[in-house]
Amino acid sequence: MGFFQKPFGYEPLLTKDDLKQGVKKKKGPRAADWRSTLLRLWKIVDEQRALLIVVLLLVMISSILALVGPYVIGQMIDHYVMHGELSGLDKGIGLLIGIYVLLAVSLFLQNYWMIGIAQQTIYRLRTSVFTHFQRLPVAFFDRRQHGELMSRMTNDIEAVSSTLNSSFIQVFSSVLTLGGTVIIMLSLSPLLTVLTMIIIPLMFWAMRWITRRTAPLFKEQQVAIGALNGMIEETISGQRIVKAFSQEERMKAEFREKSLRLKRTGFWAQTYSGYIPKVMNFLNNMSFTIVAGVGGVLALYGHVSIGVIVIFTEYARQFTRPLNDLANQFNTVLSAIAGAERVFSLLDEQPEAENVSAQKHQLLGHVTFKQVYFKYELEEEGYTLKNVDFKVEPGQTVALVGATGAGKTTILQLIARFYDVSKGEVLFDGINVQQIDRQSLRSQMAFVLQDPFLFEASVRENIRYGRLDASDAEIEEAAKQANAHEFIMKLKDGYDTILAADGREISQGQKQLLSIARALIADPKILLLDEATSSIDTVTELAIQEALDTLMQGRTSFVIAHRLNTVHNADMVLVMHKGELVEAGPQQKLIESGGLYAQMLHSSTYHLEE
């Protein structure tokens, strides 16, 4: 019973120390070649070594049992049938039944345990990739396509999973069966063995001839399927446009042409690949005929017994099966190695570097930028932020203004330490951000974005995301303060209404209110806000404004301002221009100085709403 339970326990695949080490010695397994990939995969599977050894033993037993079957039949023919002895036959049959029952049990168990091992391995691989994702810096996600990353989590891991499920046993048992068959055949008759093997080169030649023709056809078939699917998807989602521009006939003609192409390549790809089992069967039959003919002659001259001929033909039949299986497994194993390689390369990505001397720190609310220079990884040349220098006191509200691309969001991202500065320093209460534990820093900050992110969960859970231990009463109180309670109560199930991931059932303004409630429940020391620019009705707008005022009280707040009123009420305005902080101070002072901000207020390129 113990074995039945073993594969399903969970232990983390990579410990924190492993990760640290992996980062330090970047030369570790880079998953660059398939051998190191296999080795890494093996290391994970090897965690369940005891069970794996049992499975391998069972595979050995079942391979031996499968080989012994025909041998027993031959012996029965020679010893009982040829001598007309019925009495021994029942013992032989009993033995055969025993062998085949044992074989079935052994196959069942090895399959059950191997799937357990495979699923546990995949579970741990998937968990460590996901855990690793959480540790990766924002910059990593900047340079990767999200669809591609999701495909690694799903398709690539699935490729490894299906191979582990079946190929491992299949390959091992094929090799054993092949070896065992050859040894038995050689011991029975070397001459007949050589004759059986004549077909091997013929088989390889035939397979190569066929796959050379089918490989490009299958590739073309994939391309044709892709093109056809793409067109179908476009036509369905663009239905209105197709109709509006009366393009139905053209679409039909295009579809027919693409569909015909798929039909043609599909026909030849399937035809050629369909030849493979037929050709194999033919060659197998030929070898069978040769063995039967030559064996018959040998038996007539008394060189071998009839029993040996019967066993031999049976082994000769069995002989090609593992060969075929190995050939079939080849592609599956290759695609699994490729999948595993891509998964491991993700695990090799460096996590957010943590300073060992970093400490937890209770923020007071001072924020200082000291000659900060910053450059995104993807940026080709120059700095996104250049020599940004400012100092904010606890509880102050700072409005960031500037044209699009000036660097306002970048400043907020540096405060949240999504990125590290290239030069200069970001300080909280006089402590360099690098010396503060990242987790403790972020837990004391909250973001309210223009387009807040909602999870596919209830309204209550979406607010609770700000602080997981918040009680239902606290959540309701926060929603009330955020002016969200009223609209929540009008939803179908109130606080229990499940929202879609994109929050499509509620308006943009309502999403903002939820996000404000989420920030309130987090009770952060520092607030990072991006004011909404999209047109929101005046009632919601007022509700948001009021909620934000409540939220900002007693907290150091940075607001990317889109409204004149916000700038007006701010303690300090930071005017950004092409990555530089060109002016800083209260709005009135900036207007009086007649600098860039004063000009911006009157120009049409930068617009603050009344």
Ligand SMILES: Nc1ncnc2c1ncn2[C@@H]1O[C@H](COP(=O)(O)OP(=O)(O)OP(=O)(O)O)[C@@H](O)[C@H]1O
């Ligand atoms: N993740 C990123 N990777 C590379 N470059 C980026 C990234 N994010 C922003 N940038 C670039 O950095 C510059 C500053 O962008 P930022 O988002 O800080 O401007 P912004 O002032 O907030 O603009 P907006 O008002 O349009 O949001 C821009 O040129 C932008 O293209």
